[in-house]
Amino acid sequence: MNGSPLLRFDPRTKILLILLCVLSTAMAPSLNYVLGLVSLIALLGILGGKGLYALVGLMVYAVLFLLTKAALAGGETTLHTTLIAFLGLFHKVYPCGFLAGIVIATTKVSEFLSAMHRIRAPQSLTIPLAVMLRYLPTIREDWRFIKDAIRLRDVSPSLKGLLTQPVMTVECLYVPLMMSASRAADELSIASVTRGIENPAPRTCLTQIRFGFVDLLTVFCFGVYFATGQFL
Template identity: 55%
Template sequence: MNIQYTKIHSGLCTFDPRTKILLLAITVFAATIAPSLRHVWLLVLFITLFGCTCGKAKRSLCHLIFFALFYLLTLYVLSLETGVVYTMFVAWMGLFYKVYPCAMLAGIILSTTSVNEFLTAMNKAHVSKGICIPLAVMLRYIPTIQEDWHYIKDGMRLRDVSLSFKGFIHHPGMTIECLYVPLLMTASKAADELAIASVTRGIENPHSRTCLIQIKFRIQDILVIICFLFLLALNAGEIGGAL
């Protein structure tokens, strides 16, 4: 067991990558048909518990606190009932509640799934390589860009360039030169390097993959799928009752 695997799987339970993808699909449907903010709240709480179980308690709780603050802002805007602020924010807030649970769960999945696990699970599910290879590269690409982002921020601090909106207004040229240009260059370079590294490691090998990690459905996978399906059925039942 390598260091990366220990770091990724530091939670109470480990889940099959196929389970995580299925949970994401269920969350998309549940958030889309959620009949009220109360159901979105319940969905976010489910995702928070799932993240804590996977070992991402700090990230999940931070997302939950941000969601609670945004919910209070929503209640304030809805209390206005009319006005410019109400008109500007009501449609955007509706979109936020559809996207936020999905993005929250996707972040947990990306941070708790290794590329090796993902490819092994996709091979067991007989998924086409044309689908699983781009997804596998994406799993490794996002952490690489995040790491480069931190390096760029450290370099900007050495040059005394602020990343705040105020700093962008005062020195827009310097901010673009020190932030966006290096980020675009590193993103392009990282994409090429990851593609070369993937081919070198045999990602296009037509034979079945071997993996030191045992990928299979366990009791925790079944339980968490049942919980999310129950939430989806609850949302669908509310809509059916309203009709």
């Protein structure tokens, strides 16, 4: 269900949405409110062309939502209290990570740099964020390659494999991943400097970057939802 986006959002809009999402989850009055926020983010992902990612993310959270409801209805034991605390932290982090994944998947580095230049953001802020936009997809691709390779050695890249073969799993999966992450960071930094990321001249972009009615309406909807949570 991933395909061409129905709507295109300005990178500055996405940054505002992340800030509103952080505030909404930090001051969420209830689990139902967080579920509504995740549903709103999923709708944003569908409109942005990441329908499969959005639906899977929504279903995963729905399972966690039901699990949390069941845990809250259980008895008061040490294990029960620990589980509630863990799930509570998860509900605070999940919407922000969910939205950040959509933002990273739908934002090109050139568009991001052009938008940041228009608001005169300092390079000390824009350069690390631009490198991050390329870093995470690169690590995800390396992760898939490493998992395919270790299956040839009959090592399962899962929690079960970590519990049954901890030494082999760490050696074949996590060590190569750490080395790949370090190498990718160096390569992306060098490539960014080579392509003139530090050039102070005005940047151009083939995609038209402007804050339009769709961006205004989206920020308004997230802002209203945040304000609604403060009066529940």
